[in-house]
Amino acid sequence: MIVFIAIYLIALCCYFKTRTSGNKKARAINKYLMATMYLTLAFVTFFNKYEFASYQLLLMAALILAWLGDIFLVFDFGRGGDFFLAGNICFTLYEQVVLIDKGGYWFNDFAWTFAVAGIMLAIAIFSSGRWPNKIKMGKMRWPMMFYLSSIFMHGITGLALIIMMPGTNFALMGLGSFLFMVSDIILNLYRYVFNNNKWMIRANSLTYFVGLLLIVLSTVYV
Numbered sequence: 001m002i003v004f005i006a007i008y009l010i011a012l013c014c015y016f017k018t019r020t021s022g023n024k025k026a027r028a029i030n031k032y033l034m035a036t037m038y039l040t041l042a043f044v045t046f047f048n049k050y051e052f053a054s055y056q057l058l059l060m061a062a063l064i065l066a067w068l069g070d071i072f073l074v075f076d077f078g079r080g081g082d083f084f085l086a087g088n089i090c091f092t093l094y095e096q097v098v099l100i101d102k103g104g105y106w107f108n109d110f111a112w113t114f115a116v117a118g119i120m121l122a123i124a125i126f127s128s129g130r131w132p133n134k135i136k137m138g139k140m141r142w143p144m145m146f147y148l149s150s151i152f153m154h155g156i157t158g159l160a161l162i163i164m165m166p167g168t169n170f171a172l173m174g175l176g177s178f179l180f181m182v183s184d185i186i187l188n189l190y191r192y193v194f195n196n197n198k199w200m201i202r203a204n205s206l207t208y209f210v211g212l213l214l215i216v217l218s219t220v221y222v
Helices: 002-018 024-049 056-073 077-101 112-130 138-164 169-192 198-220
Strands: none
Touching (some): 002 024, 002 198, 024 056, 056 198, 077 138, 077 169, 112 138, 138 169, 169 198
């Protein structure tokens, strides 16, 4: 596992270069390597530790959708976003089931996550409408708001895992999900506000791929 993580992190460091190099082929190969690594580890863990007919399958669906998002996003931003949208929904549902089944909580105990995600979405909608010359979404405004609603729920549900199940592997998963949300916030700022800022897109890559790694590792160390 140490060797696996080391190779993954080396590939991530290489991605900081290929992501901003302008060489789309090199970027794709680098990104596909990391995506396939986290998905392969997830598959190996799933078949070794879990029954097929379990709600763990929901997490596998989320990771497969994230992998497909990574595959398509390099060449088709819209199609890649569709896969990530579906993946965020699966991640959120899985983590809510974990809070109920493993944490012993019920819906009303984590209903605050909807309120927090709703407030974040309201701020995004207001800001994009109030300053359209600074937040240049254009026709992508409402599709992005729809997507952001899914990533906010995913990330804030991850925050609930950190707060409500501290000291467990699920808190590690929550941290990964929260970083996933942070990565998408950075990506949107990079794409629609601060174009061509190499450090922002590198921060996006760092938070996203570390987040996915933590999510998968949380299933390994149960």
